Amino acid sequence: MKAALWHKAKHVTVEDVEEPAAGAYEVKIKVKWCGICGSDLHEYLAGPIFIPVEAPHPISGGKAPIIMGHEFAGEVVEIGEGVTKVVPGDRIAVEPILAPHEKGSYIDEKYNLTPLLGFHGLSGGGGGFSEYTVVGEHMVHKLPEELSYEQGALVEPAAVALHAVRRSSLKAGDTAAVFGTGPIGLLVLEALRAAGASKVFAVEVSDSRKKMAGQLGAHVIDPTETDPAAEIQRLTNGGVDVSFEVTGIPKVLNQCINSSHSGGETVIVSIWESEASISPNDLVIKEKTVKGIIAYRHVYPAVMELMKQGYFKGETMVTNKITLAEVVAQGFEQLAHDKSQIKILVSPE
Numbered sequence: 001m002k003a004a005l006w007h008k009a010k011h012v013t014v015e016d017v018e019e020p021a022a023g024a025y026e027v028k029i030k031v032k033w034c035g036i037c038g039s040d041l042h043e044y045l046a047g048p049i050f051i052p053v054e055a056p057h058p059i060s061g062g063k064a065p066i067i068m069g070h071e072f073a074g075e076v077v078e079i080g081e082g083v084t085k086v087v088p089g090d091r092i093a094v095e096p097i098l099a100p101h102e103k104g105s106y107i108d109e110k111y112n113l114t115p116l117l118g119f120h121g122l123s124g125g126g127g128g129f130s131e132y133t134v135v136g137e138h139m140v141h142k143l144p145e146e147l148s149y150e151q152g153a154l155v156e157p158a159a160v161a162l163h164a165v166r167r168s169s170l171k172a173g174d175t176a177a178v179f180g181t182g183p184i185g186l187l188v189l190e191a192l193r194a195a196g197a198s199k200v201f202a203v204e205v206s207d208s209r210k211k212m213a214g215q216l217g218a219h220v221i222d223p224t225e226t227d228p229a230a231e232i233q234r235l236t237n238g239g240v241d242v243s244f245e246v247t248g249i250p251k252v253l254n255q256c257i258n259s260s261h262s263g264g265e266t267v268i269v270s271i272w273e274s275e276a277s278i279s280p281n282d283l284v285i286k287e288k289t290v291k292g293i294i295a296y297r298h299v300y301p302a303v304m305e306l307m308k309q310g311y312f313k314g315e316t317m318v319t320n321k322i323t324l325a326e327v328v329a330q331g332f333e334q335l336a337h338d339k340s341q342i343k344i345l346v347s348p349e
Contacts, residue, residue, distance in 0.1 A: 001018075001130060002016060002017075002130065003067045003129060003130035003131070004129035005017070006044070006068050007065045009043075009047050012327070012332065014328075017067070020134040025080055025083060026080040027134065027135055029074040029076060029134070031129075032072075032152075033072065033074075033149050033152070033347055034071060034072035034128030034346045034348070035153045036071075036344045037183075039122065040068055040122075042248075045336060049271065050119060051066055052118075057098065057118045057125070059118055059125075060120070060125030066125075067121065067130050067133070068128075070094075071155075073091070073143060073152025073155070074092065076089060076140070080137075085140060086142065092140045092141060092142055093300065094135055094139055094141075096119045096139060097111060097112055097117070098118035098125070099118075100114060101136055104138050106138050129324060129348065131349070147307055151307055151313075154312055158312040160293075160295060160296055161190065162187075162191045162303055163293055163295070163297070164191070165194075166299070168291075170192070170195055174242060176240050179228070179255060181202050181209045181212065182209065183317060185247075186209070186212060186342065188244050189213060193311070200217065202214075202216075202220050202221070203223055206339040206340070219235070223252075228255050239261030239262075241261070243257070243267070248271060250274065253268070257288065258282060261286075264286075264288055264289070267293060317343040318343050319343060322346055324348040326346075327346050331344050
């Protein structure tokens with residue numbers, strides 16, 4: 001079968017690999033659509049970050065070169081002994097977290113916080129940029145009839161956004177700011193709308209992304225035209241209740257922290273390629289809180305229910321659909337150089 005393999009930064013190739021088979025408590029999937037994530041782009045441009053290179057990942061047993069792709073949906077074509085959640089023919093979205101598991105279930109309640117954390121499609125064991133892949137039964141969720149495979153490929157990034165908002169202190173009627181409206185930032189805007197935020201600000205430089213953020217109801221601020229923290233403080237008489245950092249750019253972190261009011265909160269959603277410095281007094285003197293989130297847990301069913309209600313729409317997010325053979329030139333390279341692109345979906349078929 002064909003699959004896209006990461007060898008090193010700027011070196012991803014589509015090549016023939018052995019087709020996998022399902023073992024006990026495992027599910028074999030024919031991949032229909034797989035999204036290119038910001039994490040995938042980071043790995044392509046500057047990895048390895050999550051990709052194991054020197055030693056195999058302790059759960060997947062794999063190391064580079066690895067098959068990429070962790071935002072995907074597909075059809076169940078084979079199940080191993082012990083599988084009870086799905087049968088061949090079922091349509092599913094995959095929760096790609098690699099964490100300790102046993103007999104089709106995650107072991108830990110907060111499985112995303114395991115020190116062994118990895119991701120199917122980033123940490124070995126297969127991935128969604130392939131014709132077929134095999135995952136544990138604990139990683140599959142049936143797609144409701146109302147949702148397409150394309151929509152199923154958006155469940156994973158939407159789960160990041162919904163988990164970020166759920167882990168924040170935001171309550172219905174609160175105000176919020178989102179710094180960076182790439183795919184995850186836009187989905188955070190949607191999650192904030194679902195959570196009942198009364199007013200949301202979006203800080204963004206890309207014209208196409210500013211337009212999309214505005215369409216989602218955000219008050220858009222261009223940081224090249226004004227100091228975004230000062231402008232948000234002015235418009236809210238002191239700052240928002242919760243701000244979300246979704247850029248991974250060091251100077252933006254300070255802007256994000258300073259956009260919240262005294263006693264406010266900042267949630268860091270980004271995965272970082274470098275260190276960032278802050279002034280502790282910005283937190284101490286104003287009793288602010290900064291917290292980080294990683295991935296998600298126990299949130300896929302809620303995401304799919306919200307999708308059925310019209311949130312996290314594929315029509316809003318998806319700007320291009322390509323084949324697996326085009327994943328480098330029309331996928332990674334396009335996202336790296338064309339900021340009008342938001343979410344690109346890849347079909348191995």
